[in-house]
Amino acid sequence: MKLTIEPLTPLIGAEIKGVDVTKINDEEFADLFQAFVDHSVLFLRNQPQMSAEQHRTFAQRFGEIHIHPAARGKPAEHPGAMKMRTNSESKVAAGNRWHSDVSCDAKPPQASILQLHQIPPLGGDTLFASLYAAYDALSDHMKVYLDGLTALHSGEEPFRHVFRFEAADKSARWPENHHPVIRRHSDSGRPALFVDREFTKSIDGLPKEEGKALLEFLFNHVERVDFQCRFRWSENAIAIWDNRCALHHAMWDYYPEERSGRRVSVVGEAPVAWHLGSDQIPTSRFAAAKLTI
Numbered sequence: 347m348k349l350t351i352e353p354l355t356p357l358i359g360a361e362i363k364g365v366d367v368t369k370i371n372d373e374e375f376a377d378l379f380q381a382f383v384d385h386s387v388l389f390l391r392n393q394p395q396m397s398a399e400q401h402r403t404f405a406q407r408f409g410e411i412h413i414h415p416a417a418r419g420k421p422a423e424h425p426g427a428m429k430m431r432t433n434s435e436s437k438v439a440a441g442n443r444w445h446s447d448v449s450c451d452a453k454p455p456q457a458s459i460l461q462l463h464q465i466p467p468l469g470g471d472t473l474f475a476s477l478y479a480a481y482d483a484l485s486d487h488m489k490v491y492l493d494g495l496t497a498l499h500s501g502e503e504p505f506r507h508v509f510r511f512e513a514a515d516k517s518a519r520w521p522e523n524h525h526p527v528i529r530r531h532s533d534s535g536r537p538a539l540f541v542d543r544e545f546t547k548s549i550d551g552l553p554k555e556e557g558k559a560l561l562e563f564l565f566n567h568v569e570r571v572d573f574q575c576r577f578r579w580s581e582n583a584i585a586i587w588d589n590r591c592a593l594h595h596a597m598w599d600y601y602p603e604e605r606s607g608r609r610v611s612v613v614g615e616a617p618v619a620w621h622l623g624s625d626q627i628p629t630s631r632f633a634a635a636k637l638t639i
């Protein structure tokens with residue numbers, strides 16, 4: 347059976363039907379991957395509940411599994427499989443601020459694949475925002491100003507002070523890396539405005555106050571409602587988002603109810619700058635191989 351793709355908005359998000367991710371074949375995956383590139387986030391309902399190993403196996407179709415900085419150097423039965431759980435005991439909820447997963451890494455994740463096994467009776471939606479739409483909507487003057495700028499993405503504040511993760515090496519700093527503000531997506535070739543409120547701390551080479559004001563403008567801009575879609579979860583639904591061109595925000599409006607599942611992310615490339623006048627030819631191995639994987 348051929349999978350069907352039902353876009354949620356003209357800019358971002360599509361619901362995929364007619365495929366079981368635990369039995370997906372190469373041809374179906376090629377279509378699914380193309381839909382992922384075209385819509386930035388995919389939603390699949392009525393899926394079997396994946397075991398940790400099935401989840402990892404599906405993720406490996408996208409590429410190498412990403413290990414979260416908080417899990418590095420620690421033994422794991424299913425490396426890269428992250429339990430997500432928020433309940434009445436939680437002090438913080440994962441993803442409750444606009445972000446691109448672990449954008450502070452040198453090679454931040456491309457895909458993140460989340461399956462929720464338990465959902466609250468109401469609430470707990472996840473919102474997604476298109477960084478392509480955010481770039482496209484900038485004025486021509488702003489596009490010129492941002493061309494060539496880089497920004498510092500740091501895990502220090504969220505990982506040390508918000509989530510209070512314990513690293514295997516307690517003396518080490520959390521990842522900090524400089525990434526282009528305008529990033530070329532390797533599968534679509536399109537420019538994306540790659541900043542997020544969670545990890546992007548400063549713009550390189552600008553006076554402090556100017557950089558701060560610019561970042562505040564960019565955060566508000568990428569979070570505009572007109573670049574978004576919103577997913578209302580059902581049990582065992584799966585969301586697959588592209589961190590290279592979409593931010594997400596998990597709503598924690600269901601306290602004291604429980605919401606839980608598992609996420610596996612996939613390593614991406616070190617972000618590459620997109621410059622005005624660049625062509626938009628895809629450069630990834632998937633595109634190059636015409637998705638014959």
Ligand code: SIN
Nearest residue numbers: 430440441472596609
């Ligand atoms: C996250 O991965 O940032 C959390 C997303 C969610 O729980 O909806």
